[in-house]
């Protein structure tokens with residue numbers, strides 16, 4: 001009799017233990033599905049938070065010149081000015097933005113604003129690494145384009161991709177100053193005081209994260225395909241359809257064919273060219289069309 005009672009007691013204990021384990025398993029599943037775990041749901045939550053923050057920035061930061069000056073002063077101390085004193089956002093690989101090299105391992109990154117090899121001749125605020133960052137959607141479509149270019153014997157080279165607002169502020173500040181050390185190479189026919197606001201604006205589509213400045217290179221030699229004029233040359237020779245002579249060179253029919261080849265392939269993969277710059281492509285239906293982001297370009 002006692003044996004029978006003991007066995008029944010053991011059975012009860014077993015049933016209760018099983019129930020407790022089952023409840024705990026279910027709790028863990030629910031936690032993962034709601035984004036507490038490391039899955040895609042938590043990624044989207046972060047991306048939404050970024051959009052919200054960025055909208056606050058874009059409505060506050062550029063209402064007048066004073067804000068730009070304050071922003072530049074803060075950048076001098078290696079900080080990004082934040083109009084609402086929010087903590088500076090860092091690039092996070094899971095925040096909706098990605099490193100292009102994680103999608104296109106053979107991409108050539110020549111991020112000019114990280115160097116002095118650009119129209120200003122100085123390193124630009126906000127660039128802390130030679131790294132191309134894009135929204136995940138743009139990187140995915142660019143990978144498809146790169147795959148097609150590779151099958152044709154080319155690799156892609158990126159001059160600029162995501163561009164922080166702090167970098168754009170730096171451009172504006174420079175445009176209003178006196179320095180002209182790179183005039184001959186970049187704006188030989190345009191008076192410097194006419195660069196702003198026609199060529200250099202207070203905001204750039206690059207800050208939305210789905211625009212890339214790029215060209216293609218020979219897969220073996222890594223030499224750039226000749227487009228007849230170079231990246232960031234200010235003026236008509238950079239217009240995608242331009243042909244003819246200009247101070248410093250010529251855009252001939254071969255160059256034009258190269259520009260059109262770049263355009264054709266990029267369009268096939270969902271990008272639109274900016275007609276005034278043969279190198280500038282924006283993803284159609286970009287994920288953050290109204291947000292100007294301001295986290296720094298880093299690669300770790």
Ligand SMILES: [Zn+2]
Nearest residue numbers: 212213280281
């Ligand atoms: Zn561009």
